[in-house]
Amino acid sequence: MKDIYAHIERHLDESLEMLMKLVRQPSVSAQNLGFDKAPGLVKSALEGVGMKVEIVQVPNGGKPTVFGTATAGPRASARGKQHTLLWYTHYDVQPPEPLELWETPPFEPVRKGDRIFGRGMSDDKGNVAARLAAMRAFQEVRGGLPSNIKFFVEGEEEIGSPNLPALVKQRGRDFKADVCIWEGGGRNLSGDPVMYLGLKGILTLKLRVRRLTGDAHSSYGTILPSATWRLVHALSTIRGDDGRVLIDGFYDAIRPATKAEDDALAALPDETEEWKKTFGTKELMGGKGLPLRKRHLFDPTATINGIISGYNGAGMKTVLPAEASAGMDFRLVPEQRPDDILRKLRAHLDKNGFKDIEIEGATGVIPARTPIESPWVKLVADTATEIYGRKPVIQPSMAGTGPMYDFAVTLGMPIATSGVDHPSHKIHAPNENITVEDFLLGAKQAALIMERFGEQGPG
Amino acid sequence: MKDIYAHIERHLDESLEMLMKLVRQPSVSAQNLGFDKAPGLVKSALEGVGMKVEIVQVPNGGKPTVFGTATAGPRASARGKQHTLLWYTHYDVQPPEPLELWETPPFEPVRKGDRIFGRGMSDDKGNVAARLAAMRAFQEVRGGLPSNIKFFVEGEEEIGSPNLPALVKQRGRDFKADVCIWEGGGRNLSGDPVMYLGLKGILTLKLRVRRLTGDAHSSYGTILPSATWRLVHALSTIRGDDGRVLIDGFYDAIRPATKAEDDALAALPDETEEWKKTFGTKELMGGKGLPLRKRHLFDPTATINGIISGYNGAGMKTVLPAEASAGMDFRLVPEQRPDDILRKLRAHLDKNGFKDIEIEGATGVIPARTPIESPWVKLVADTATEIYGRKPVIQPSMAGTGPMYDFAVTLGMPIATSGVDHPSHKIHAPNENITVEDFLLGAKQAALIMERFGEQGPG
Numbered sequence: 074m075k076d077i078y079a080h081i082e083r084h085l086d087e088s089l090e091m092l093m094k095l096v097r098q099p100s101v102s103a104q105n106l107g108f109d110k111a112p113g114l115v116k117s118a119l120e121g122v123g124m125k126v127e128i129v130q131v132p133n134g135g136k137p138t139v140f141g142t143a144t145a146g147p148r149a150s151a152r153g154k155q156h157t158l159l160w161y162t163h164y165d166v167q168p169p170e171p172l173e174l175w176e177t178p179p180f181e182p183v184r185k186g187d188r189i190f191g192r193g194m195s196d197d198k199g200n201v202a203a204r205l206a207a208m209r210a211f212q213e214v215r216g217g218l219p220s221n222i223k224f225f226v227e228g229e230e231e232i233g234s235p236n237l238p239a240l241v242k243q244r245g246r247d248f249k250a251d252v253c254i255w256e257g258g259g260r261n262l263s264g265d266p267v268m269y270l271g272l273k274g275i276l277t278l279k280l281r282v283r284r285l286t287g288d289a290h291s292s293y294g295t296i297l298p299s300a301t302w303r304l305v306h307a308l309s310t311i312r313g314d315d316g317r318v319l320i321d322g323f324y325d326a327i328r329p330a331t332k333a334e335d336d337a338l339a340a341l342p343d344e345t346e347e348w349k350k351t352f353g354t355k356e357l358m359g360g361k362g363l364p365l366r367k368r369h370l371f372d373p374t375a376t377i378n379g380i381i382s383g384y385n386g387a388g389m390k391t392v393l394p395a396e397a398s399a400g401m402d403f404r405l406v407p408e409q410r411p412d413d414i415l416r417k418l419r420a421h422l423d424k425n426g427f428k429d430i431e432i433e434g435a436t437g438v439i440p441a442r443t444p445i446e447s448p449w450v451k452l453v454a455d456t457a458t459e460i461y462g463r464k465p466v467i468q469p470s471m472a473g474t475g476p477m478y479d480f481a482v483t484l485g486m487p488i489a490t491s492g493v494d495h496p497s498h499k500i501h502a503p504n505e506n507i508t509v510e511d512f513l514l515g516a517k518q519a520a521l522i523m524e525r526f527g528e529q530g531p532g
Numbered sequence: 533m534k535d536i537y538a539h540i541e542r543h544l545d546e547s548l549e550m551l552m553k554l555v556r557q558p559s560v561s562a563q564n565l566g567f568d569k570a571p572g573l574v575k576s577a578l579e580g581v582g583m584k585v586e587i588v589q590v591p592n593g594g595k596p597t598v599f600g601t602a603t604a605g606p607r608a609s610a611r612g613k614q615h616t617l618l619w620y621t622h623y624d625v626q627p628p629e630p631l632e633l634w635e636t637p638p639f640e641p642v643r644k645g646d647r648i649f650g651r652g653m654s655d656d657k658g659n660v661a662a663r664l665a666a667m668r669a670f671q672e673v674r675g676g677l678p679s680n681i682k683f684f685v686e687g688e689e690e691i692g693s694p695n696l697p698a699l700v701k702q703r704g705r706d707f708k709a710d711v712c713i714w715e716g717g718g719r720n721l722s723g724d725p726v727m728y729l730g731l732k733g734i735l736t737l738k739l740r741v742r743r744l745t746g747d748a749h750s751s752y753g754t755i756l757p758s759a760t761w762r763l764v765h766a767l768s769t770i771r772g773d774d775g776r777v778l779i780d781g782f783y784d785a786i787r788p789a790t791k792a793e794d795d796a797l798a799a800l801p802d803e804t805e806e807w808k809k810t811f812g813t814k815e816l817m818g819g820k821g822l823p824l825r826k827r828h829l830f831d832p833t834a835t836i837n838g839i840i841s842g843y844n845g846a847g848m849k850t851v852l853p854a855e856a857s858a859g860m861d862f863r864l865v866p867e868q869r870p871d872d873i874l875r876k877l878r879a880h881l882d883k884n885g886f887k888d889i890e891i892e893g894a895t896g897v898i899p900a901r902t903p904i905e906s907p908w909v910k911l912v913a914d915t916a917t918e919i920y921g922r923k924p925v926i927q928p929s930m931a932g933t934g935p936m937y938d939f940a941v942t943l944g945m946p947i948a949t950s951g952v953d954h955p956s957h958k959i960h961a962p963n964e965n966i967t968v969e970d971f972l973l974g975a976k977q978a979a980l981i982m983e984r985f986g987e988q989g990p991g
Contacts, residue, residue: 293807298815305767314885354743379843472754
């Protein structure tokens with residue numbers, strides 16, 4: 074692989090220039106900003122490494138997906154039947170706000186020493202560019218790729234991929250591959266490479282109750298029904314103060330962790346003190362160490378994202394509000410399903426006398442995990458050890474959510490991760506950046522994954 | 533009294549002109565608007581009927597009270613020891629907003645037919661002007677007043693009289709009289725004169741909880757304490773869904789209604805259907821008719837005025853909020869005390885494990901009721917029957933709150949009401965107005981009250 078790595082290093086400045094070009098083009102899905110030009114720019118970048126590229130229209134008028142395909146080169150083809158690797162990434166980015174906290178403008182990349190700053194520099198345009206650098210090296214040094222590649226670059230990941238399940242239903246056969254590498258990965262604070270094999274699902278919704286045609290003077294608190302009290306009482310039945318969700322059957326579908334998952338969990342670093350410090354709290358629910366970690370990665374949640382009713386300005390206003398609402402999310406773990414949890418929530422509210430509480434705008438993502446025992450996981454883990462010089466830390470799941478299910482289960486692909494990430498890159502936050510070192514490591518691992526997959530196949 | 537009534541009618545236009553002059557001068561206590569000129573204008577009006585007037589500085593830099601005194605005329609003095617009647621009123625008004633709903637500018641009074649529109653035209657400058665018209669009639673027709681009069685015109689009633697208890701503590705002896713007529717009264721929708729003999733107390737406060745230094749991603753709902761869930765759970769222990777307050781000892785100090793109060797309550801009109809229609813609800817807590825009315829006028833409440841936490845904008849934001857707060861009021865009935873209820877609320881939160889919930893900005897007003905059996909109530913009720921040609925409807929208490937306690941209990945005066953009010957006057961709302969008829973009736977009853985009190989004394 075020395076020839077490939079040398080090419081990646083020799084052409085580093087060009088690769089970074091290409092990444093900065095992608096970042097200069099805003100593509101903020103939450104603000105519908107930049108989607109006139111961004112898909113075309115991504116298409117050009119993929120075509121630049123010899124891919125055939127389609128700008129895929131997404132159901133319900135969603136932001137387009139850019140989808141590229143390339144077949145294995147002649148050397149690989151000489152080995153017989155070629156397998157296919159899917160890169161999943163996305164070109165949309167988080168809103169840059171609050172702008173006043175950026176030291177340089179978010180869409181004008183600036184390099185300072187080993188770091189280049191800009192929105193999307195790491196998440197996820199950095200991963201797109203690193204994988205393209207690896208593909209270019211194979212094309213130019215060896216005259217072709219070591220395996221077939223499909224490159225899926227989504228435009229709605231940062232708003233929860235609302236149209237991805239419908240797109241996969243419609244066009245899934247085109248995206249299907251033997252294995253998949255997810256959007257990111259990289260190193261943790263200790264410098265160990267990190268892999269995660271799953272994402273939680275989610276159900277988000279609003280609870281709303283309206284009991285009067287207008288706000289009333291609070292002296293009518295004697296006799297008028299209060300939307301606010303109704304909502305408070307309904308919410309208080311949903312989750313205990315210890316975090317336990319009180320909806321009948323909420324935990325029924327959860328499969329127990331496998332031994333391999335528990336072992337992987339036991340091997341993860343203890344982040345108890347770091348979490349306490351980061352969030353400024355002396356107490357965490359679930360104690361510390363392994364039990365805390367298990368709870369964080371393997372347990373579902375019920376969280377109130379927001380609640381509002383009545384007067385909340387300066388001083389007091391003695392009003393009895395007509396309406397109250399709360400935003401909630403439930404993080405789900407295998408094999409919970411958002412539609413099932415939604416039904417159970419409705420039944421729970423009805424059973425407890427809260428038929429007047431309406432559920433609005435429910436939307437969901439199904440959880441997914443690739444088994445640790447998968448040969449694909451071993452293949453990718455070995456490349457991490459080789460590139461980073463340390464064994465990777467393997468998280469059976471992240472605590473967060475993503476549309477992995479559509480690829481892992483609907484399309485039936487084992488999914489592992491590799492990438493350019495590092496905690497200092499400030500993804501989603503002001504002053505997002507990437508280090509040149511992480512970019513190089515990510516590109517090299519992407520190249521090694523292609524090479525090993527070309528040699529060994531899906532296992 | 534025909535001579536007095538004739539004078540009031542003959543000088544009606546001048547009285548209304550004086551009222552409009554008071555209304556032209558804004559005096560919005562919530563907005564600190566107009567207090568450079570308003571007290572002086574009120575002082576001139578009181579001096580116009582021969583009173584000795586002081587602009588009283590209020591503790592804590594509150595808006596001044598205008599306080600006038602006048603002694604009984606020679607005819608009354610000839611009868612021997614003279615008793616004193618206190619008029620309680622206020623010259624501050626509610627904010628005029630929303631301005632776009634006014635058909636004529638709030639501080640430019642306009643007469644249309646029998647109605648004159650403007651902020652404060654009824655509440656409470658109309659009552660000030662009607663009482664002055666009655667006093668002027670005695671001065672000019674009979675050469676003096678039938679009793680001693682004290683005229684207390686407050687400048688902070690519309691913001692909850694925050695400095696009145698301190699002022700009464702400081703200067704109470706000066707304001708003390710034998711009996712008192714409260715700020716308003718008048719007719720109900722059926723045209724019956726209405727008297728109320730009491731006001732509820734109140735305790736207002738904010739509950740606040742902060743558990744993290746900043747908002748967290750909601751995937752940490754597994755392990756991070758949630759301010760929002762804490763507040764929801766704490767609130768849910770304070771009041772049942774049936775309106776019952778669950779704080780230990782909350783109801784202990786309440787004295788049962790007297791037979792006279794219950795009889796008065798039974799005689800009140802049934803407003804069940806009107807309340808349902810006004811507030812657009814099919815259900816009221818407490819059924820209908822007498823039990824509903826008793827609950828409304830005699831029961832204390834716990835009401836959430838507002839609650840806020842986290843993200844409440846469009847769409848969803850999967851955040852775990854660092855902080856949550858709620859505004860609450862407790863309406864109190866005799867002999868509950870706001871400071872006692874505050875202590876009990878704190879003890880309740882502590883006992884239920886909510887030491888992290890902070891109570892902020894607590895402020896209170898003590899409830900008060902004048903006994904129906906008081907001879908003063910009978911005297912005033914008889915004047916209502918005589919002026920309006922119908923027996924008055926007597927409410928032992930209103931559901932609302934006011935600083936009656938400081939006069940009724942601290943200064944030990946029986947308090948009844950009379951005034952110029954009518955439900956069509958839209959007090960506190962856009963297009964506040966007064967009918968000339970109600971002004972005349974209010975002025976005549978004020979005159980008759982003075983006359984009868986001069987003759988009969990405090991009973």
